[in-house]
Amino acid sequence: MALINRRQEDILSELDKKGYVNVVDLCAAHNVSTVTIRKDLTFLENENLLHRTHGGASKKLLYAFERNVNDKEELQVEQKKQIAKEALKFINNNDNIILGSGSNIHYLSRIIKDFNKLTVMTSSLKVSLELCRESTISTIQLGGDIRNSSTSVVGPIAEATLGQFSCNKLFLGTDGVHLDFGLSTSNALEAHLNQAMIAVSEKVIVLADSTKMNVRGFGKICNLHKIDILITDSGIDEETKIKLEEFGIDVVVAQMEK
Template sequence: MINITERHQFIINKVQKEGYVNVLDLCKALDVSSVTIRKDLKLLEDKNLLFRTHGGATVNNPYMTDRPVNEKEKLQSAEKMRIGAAAAKLIQPNDSIVIASGTTVLALAKSLQPRESLTVITSALNVALELLRHKDIEILQLGGVLRKSSSSVVGPYSEHILNDFFCSTFFLGVDGIDLEFGLTTTNSMEAHLNRQMIANSQKTVVLADSTKFGKRGFGKICALEEIDQVITDTGISDHTARALESMGVKVTIV
């Protein structure tokens, strides 16, 4: 049996080469228990040599920082438009929906082509401006404190307005999806508003490109069991998709 130093070096070499290591694979390769491997990963994380994730570890920092919306809009733009177009197909005639903030839900707004009336409640100014071109869409713009980085409002005033309404579907954009920690965003006030939107909607659909998986933001929105569907792109791993489905979450890949 190899010693702890050799074991740690094996793990470091593997994660640097492959970008990600799985606890069960390491157990088989090193012939040790999962308890031992998890202790190894914690020690290596404490030394800033890797980052622990659900069931393994990665070389990439999973913790997200706030970035301006015009910067994020340029990232994975093709994937976001496919996700937005798929989400638009879920909306029914005479529907009432909630759209949160973010560049992926903005792609949904750009894809909407309502044939009959539609009511949209949104916290995002860019979403509201995008929907203004449709005569059949009634827009209820929430008020509150304006977050310049996301062009959206947060705070108790927007949450108070939401209490007067109940909608069929909430379309949510996130900064991170972690199988253990759940859905997150970089701002705690936005996370709180998102929780209120979930409570005031019959169904929650998360729109997220595959780079959001394995990431964590500062503010937790909710656990994965509290959402109904995730629409993402083909970059999602089979392991993550199966884990989501085991939690009762429908996974749509576009």
């Protein structure tokens, strides 16, 4: 590794605190030109110490890529379990709900039990298999083209079916929650189906662990003002939480069990 100067050390220190930095703030803090800061960021990126973004840099990669749902279920396991427990609190008897796809939603489906009556519509085959074990849950599996990587359906058949129903709550997974780009996923067809789910739901509840914050995927689902509740874990930074709340989102932070 090449030698890092004091200014570059300060940039990395700021990244550790906030998770991201922008060029304008760095110029003001160090009283140097934008050219100098951009050279610093390029140097640090070449050393694999940060990721360049438009107008700044991030500690983590800000673009989601498609992964197999089985692989995703092995990531942030404890956080996802706690997020699922918080999400369960928003489900009541006699609800008519939609469950999207993804690892967070699958974790939720595993603990939906002991309801007197509940109707669930879902695009996820794995979710349907979990729910069909409960005799008091009426499960509606959407049809359509199956995405092997997510074991869920997408496409016009699923979207047309959704248009025949009205549900009071939608529980949605995501690959990215970005302050400018909004809610997104790595697959464009899934993003389009999620838009159809939002259109037939009274309340939108998003389940996203903190690694999804300030990340964007290829397919945009919606702007942030469409989200009613976001359930995440304690890894979310306070500044991001405050900005999300300014969009009118009720941010619920699931705490890890001790």
